[in-house]
Amino acid sequence: MTITPICPKCGAPAVSVSQEVVERFSEDTPVPSGRWAACVSATCAVAYFCDRQQIATDDLTQRLWYKDKGMDVPVCYCSQLTREEIRRAVAQGAGTISEVQRMAQKNRMGFCSTENPLGLCCRDAFLWEINEAKHKNRGEP
Secondary structure, three states: OOOOOEOOOOOOEEEEEOHHHHHHHEOOOOOOOOOEEEEOOOOOOEEEEOOOOEEEHHHEOOOOOOOOOOOOOEEEOOOOEEHHHHHHHHHOOOOOHHHHHHHHOOOOOOOHHHHOOOOOOOHHHHHHHHHHHHHHHOOOO
16 A cells, blocks of 8 residues: 655645655755655645655755746756746747757756656656647647
């Protein structure tokens, strides 16, 4: 049975992450050992938590794509590919991850387990951003 962590601040379901990921994004390292999780609620100020500590988004070395909708926030952390770069590439005709990476000249990948703030592959977020950019280019909401 898998137990879903719950954010102690907002009560939203969270995603389990490795201590290595938390240390990579936290300004204060090392962090205490424990079962770390990431709060994925866009409106919650907590980025990571364990039973002994909470780390706020303001105490991170990088902004999180799922909490910050800024255009200069990375969606792919391996190559530091931002929303703005994705949207620009889509506006120039890119429709796939490889095309966006080629146009942006940023194709470093494969380090998601430590470089993505959730420790997961960015593929789904990347595809979502491509789709969003396509809708905006067509003038759709």
